[in-house]
Amino acid sequence: MSLAGYGASLDQRGGTHGSLLRCRPAGWLCRTRYLGQVSQIRLIAIRDTPLSVDEVRNAIADPAAGGEVLFVGTVRDNDAEKNVTRLSYSAHPSAEAELRKVTEGIVAKYPEAIAIAAAHRTGDLSVGDLAVVVGVSCAHRAEAFHACHALIDELKATVPIWKHQRFTDGTDEWVGSA
Numbered sequence: 550m551s552l553a554g555y556g557a558s559l560d561q562r563g564g565t566h567g568s569l570l571r572c573r574p575a576g577w578l579c580r581t582r583y584l585g586q587v588s589q590i591r592l593i594a595i596r597d598t599p600l601s602v603d604e605v606r607n608a609i610a611d612p613a614a615g616g617e618v619l620f621v622g623t624v625r626d627n628d629a630e631k632n633v634t635r636l637s638y639s640a641h642p643s644a645e646a647e648l649r650k651v652t653e654g655i656v657a658k659y660p661e662a663i664a665i666a667a668a669h670r671t672g673d674l675s676v677g678d679l680a681v682v683v684g685v686s687c688a689h690r691a692e693a694f695h696a697c698h699a700l701i702d703e704l705k706a707t708v709p710i711w712k713h714q715r716f717t718d719g720t721d722e723w724v725g726s727a
Contacts, residue, residue: 590652592666595645595710600668600679608666609686616690618697622681624674632717638671638680641709651703659696661687667700669710 592608602621609617626633641647652665667683674680683700687693712724 589656589662589665590649591664592668593645593649593652594668595640595648595671596668597670597672600670600682602679602682605666605668605682605684609664609684611663611686613688614663614686614693615688616693617684617686618690618693619682619684620697620701621679622701624676624678624680626676628714631720633676634715634717635673635675636712636714637673638669639711639713640669640671644669644709647708648704651700651707654703655685655696655700658699659685659687659692661689661692662696663687665696665700667704669704669708671710 592605602619606617606619609619624633624636648667648669652667655665656662662685664686665684667681669681670679681701681704683697683704685693685697685700687696713721714724715721
């Protein structure tokens with residue numbers, strides 16, 4: 550089976566859990582769900598280093614996709630009429646596994662999704678920093694919008710990530726799950 554038109558080629562290191570494919574961007578490895586099909590889940594990350602919109606966009610890029618939707622969550626300078634100076638995110642050790650479950654649920658609910666990617670930041674962030682970047686690509690824009698909306702909402706509702714906000718008046722607050 551030729552995968553050249555999809556930016557992938559079969560790698561000889563396949564095993565009992567599926568074959569490996571070299572996927573776009575060049576050099577990335579993706580597990581196949583079954584022979585000849587690349588997994589829709591292209592990137593899952595919970596990290597304490599800056600996030601990249603380009604990384605997520607590159608992860609969901611696919612020649613079959615006519616619609617790509619990205620959501621970028623940034624640290625804003627206010628919350629509930631209080632001025633925010635900075636915040637920090639903490640994640641439970643299971644957060645990345647929970648994020649994978651969320652993306653698997655989106656794939657099941659939106660089978661038209663060609664590619665899905667999600668990355669969330671932890672640690673100290675300043676106003677304007679990227680806190681979360683998610684993306685979905687589909688053949689058409691409407692499906693991509695719906696799936697991306699569902700992805701960020703489900704991530705925020707279920708992935709165990711907590712936000713500690715600090716305000717200019719010296720107070721602070723913890724906000725539950727993402």
